[in-house]
Amino acid sequence: MGTTEKRGAVVWERAAFWLVLIFIAAGTGYMFFMDKNTKVFMGFMTLTLMAAISIGQKYMKLPSLFVCILYGFILMAVGFGTFGGMYRIPHFDDALHIFSGIFLGYGSWILLKYLTGKEWSSRLPNSFIVLYIFCFSLAGAGVWELLEFAGDKLFHFTAQGRDPDDTMFDMIDGMIGGAIAAIFISKRKSKQQSSSQ
Known part of the structure; x- marks a missing residue:
């Protein structure tokens, strides 16, 4: 840039x-x-x-x-x-959690490049990158639900309501967003590698 x-x-x-x-x-x-x-x-x-x-x-x-x-x-x-x-x-919360999964996936890629260095991260196989981003997004969705739970208990928010299904669907949405980010980033990385050769 x-x-x-x-x-x-x-x-x-x-x-x-x-x-x-x-x-x-x-x-x-x-x-x-x-x-x-x-x-x-x-x-x-x-x-x-x-x-x-x-x-x-x-x-x-x-x-x-x-x-x-x-x-x-x-x-x-x-x-x-x-x-x-x-x-x-209806489904506004689902769209938001899918968006957060994409956001977390992108953030995990930035973190990986920072930890390993830009050159070394470009050599990682796409299968590893997809798995890493997917797992990071799922873990991030889990942490988010823990924060919502803490907010509800400590500050009387109503983020999770009383239905445990809401928590599970939120994590599934985050997982979907993470998968979208993983596929997009791996394909973009492959395209950049092929154009530089």
Whole structure:
């Protein structure tokens, strides 16, 4: 990626940050006036998370596309889902968890390249990469469900409800998203290898 492209990506990243930040801040303020304290608390937690991501990005230098996807996920989950009431729409939660599986799969690929080095990671067989991304996404979906469980128990959220099927379907959705990411990344890696030869 050239310098101009990098600058353009950073501009999009900052625009996404401010767009989501303003939306979540407005939603938090609205929930405050509606006296919905649990959602106000969730809003403040989300704003704190976004500030931490923005500060951390100055040191980690993650790909701007990945960070924009993260901000998009926050907007969908908290802005549209929690504040906008879209969790009442059938299968909105399924779409969100599939999206999170794709997001986790992409994140796992970035992590693998960071841990092994870009050159060495490009030599890994596609079968290993597919298995690694798939397992990482499934594990991430499990961790997410543990966080939802902790939030429900400690802060009286209602992320999991009372139906254990919801947890299992969420993990299946995350697994599907991880499989999509794994296939896409492995095919893109193969294409890049063939074009460089």
